Amino acid sequence: MKRIIQSKPSLKEESGMALLIVALCMFMIIGFIALVVDIGGVYVEKSRLQKTIDSAVLGGAQLIKVSESEAKRVAMDLAVKNGFTVREDEVTTGANFIEIHKTVTKELTFARVLGIQNHDISAIARAEIQGGLVKGNGFVPLGVDNTSYQKGALYPLNDLPGQGTKGNYNYLAIDGRGANILGQSIAHGTTNTVEVGQEVETEPGQNWGKVETGFTYRIEEDQKNNPDCSTYEKADASCKRVVILPLIDTYSQANGRSDVLVVGFAAYWIESVNTHEITGRFIEIIKSGTFSAGEDFGIYGVKLVK
Known part of the structure; x- marks a missing residue:
């Protein structure tokens, strides 16, 4: 073996x-x-x-x-x-x-x-971009009848003496009552938050001295610091002469100091300040704020979707 x-x-x-x-x-x-x-x-x-x-x-x-x-x-x-x-x-x-x-x-x-x-x-x-600004602050306290909104059209912002509705000339008391507060809010924007569906109080009277000073300040600041703001075609949300205005349902029921309903917001480029009259145009801008689907008045927010 x-x-x-x-x-x-x-x-x-x-x-x-x-x-x-x-x-x-x-x-x-x-x-x-x-x-x-x-x-x-x-x-x-x-x-x-x-x-x-x-x-x-x-x-x-x-x-x-x-x-x-x-x-x-x-x-x-x-x-x-x-x-x-x-x-x-x-x-x-x-x-x-x-x-x-x-x-x-x-x-x-x-x-x-x-x-x-x-x-x-x-x-x-x-x-x-999405339209429909519904809430924010930094507005200019002049309420425009929402039926008057027309993009690009020359539009007088305030009523002339004798043309107001029972003492109202489109001014709003968003930050409080009185011409001094009105003038400050025009120059620097409102501090109080306003939203669609809210009722705000009107500020009766012409208040022209403070109104003129506030709007003139905005134009002069842009003339010194931002020449691109000199035409409404180039102006954007960074311009001081571009202001956000509350759109009002109607002034027809206003009588002296009264509450009016905010139905939207629009951007307005200030073209000129003349005796007792502010003129300008409604424009489209993009800015930050609270947005929701609804009627589009030319103010848009930007959202990252992917």
Whole structure:
């Protein structure tokens, strides 16, 4: 009977196997490190890209009502300032939105040992404008009959002497009673919050001295600091001569100091201040505030939707 003799691996063979196992383990560890480090880098780059194009579309959307091409330009400029170049064909605009689709290539580091050289990172951002300002402050306390709203048309803001409704000339006592408070609110905007559906008290009388001073201050401030505000076509919410006015249901029942109903808000560009008369035009603007679906009087908010 033959005896089967099993030979033990030599020390040299065992050493070789150990080296092979160590090498395999090292390769796996390096691969794991590569994945951890490079996945982290991809995540950081994705976050940076998303924040950049979010900021770009929010900035560009501010100009949608002025010009879609201008909205694109602003969005692309903002992206460059934050480290990413966005091409024009990566930006889509419409009457009420701007959207950016951007893909960048991230060069990898450790993952190259696994044969992976780079990774594509994509992001989408879309901002939309929505109308219907329903609540806020900083308004100018002159209430306009809502049936008088007509975008772009030259419109006298206050009634002339003798034309008022039983002592009312469209002024409102939003921050309190008296000509001094009225003048301050015209110059700097109201501090009290007003919302659609709220009744506010009228401020009877012409109060012309304080009214004239308040409106003149706004025009002069823009003439000194913001020349783009000199025409209603270029004026925006940053202009002091662009004011937000409450729209009133009706003054027909007002008699002296009375309550009137706020039904909306509109933006008004002050063109001139003459004797006992303020004239200007209703315009479209984009600003911050509380918005809700409803009747559109030309004031829009911007919302990031993706």
